[in-house]
Amino acid sequence: MQGLLFDNFVRYASISSRRYLGNKYRLLQFIDSVISPYRENIRSVADVFAGTGAVSSLFTDKQIITNDILYSNYLCHIAWFGGEAYSESKIIELIQQYNQTDVEESNYMSENFSNTYFTECVCKKIGYIREDIESLFNAKKINFRERAFLVASLLYAMDKIANTCGHYDAFRQGVKNLAQLELKIPEITWVNNPENQCFNEDANALVRKIQPDLVYIDPPYNSRQYCDSYHVLENVARWEKPEVFGVARKMNRDSLKSRYCTRSAPEAFQDLINNISARYILVSYNNMGEEGDGRSNAKISDTEILDILAARGKVEVFSSKYKAFSAGKSNRPQNEERLFFVVVR
Helix, strand or coil, X not given: CXXXXXXXXXXXXXXXXXXXXXXXXXXXXXXXXXXXXHHHHCCEEEECCCCCCCCHHHHXXXXXXXXXXXXXXXXXXXXHHCCCCCCHHHHHHHHHHHHHCCCCCCCHHHHHHECCCECHHHHHHHHHHHHHHHHHHHCCCCCHHHHHHHHHHHHHHHHHHCCCCCCCCCCCCCCCCCCCCCCCEECCCCCCCCCCEEECCCHHHHCCCCCCCEEEECCCCCCXXXXXXXXXXXXXXXXXXXXXXXXXXXXXXXXXXXXXXXXXXXXHXXXXXXCCCCCEEEEEEECCCCCCCHHHCCCCCHHHHHHHHHCXXXXXXXXXXXXXXXXXXXXXXXXXXXXXXXXXX
């Protein structure tokens, strides 16, 4: 996005600027090196556990299919990769207004989240902005993608200043003088393919309906449910104003739980792989194995991954060491990310 008119008043956010468990942005060069020999044969790519969308951004010269079970991620994908036309000047003007607005009235956010992940003042502003976005959309003053741009901008701004270590399982006690909320514009430096598609559903159901050339798979590795780690952002994205409970102020998340975080992960993975229609399959899975704490232990073993993939075609395994973003303390300075590449028979 090239916004010149208001550049003195607003700033831009890159797709990589969000804190997110398992974010693969630092591994894009590694992923690209594995795919490179086959790029000419790839016209469409499905990223079925897309998260922040960082890996999808590697394939903006292709048709992109993104998917994530979290609605908060889905709206960000619509902003980054959607094909619907939008008014840049309208988005910039609204973001400028939101950044300059002071809010005194209480609302859903301040009544439920004050002085937890955000101060009362910031909560009032978050609630006001999110309500205004929804009102503008319902009044047809902004379209679906413009709504997605604004919600994504709000989510990225919340993530930047949240009183956490990068997730919302808990907030830090006794922290004062937190930074103020500043919305930035999602910066798009590429031209989107008009045939891009974004989905918000179970990956195992989605693969039965699509036929891309390449399917990239980056499932949860362990028992840490993403809907637990990002429930506040999910709450704001959905804006259904549910009852929240407990110290962490979580809403009911039963419908968002992933089988890949349970003992049934190997069965879910086999079902996924068996129902993919693609020329190539690329699976990302790290090497935590049994080396982390109980919650961090990998739910699918290397043997299971290799056996399941080998049934579909020739498998090559690549590895790269990197320091991962973690939700807590870790004694391991590096993770080893593995890529399992399959040329489907």
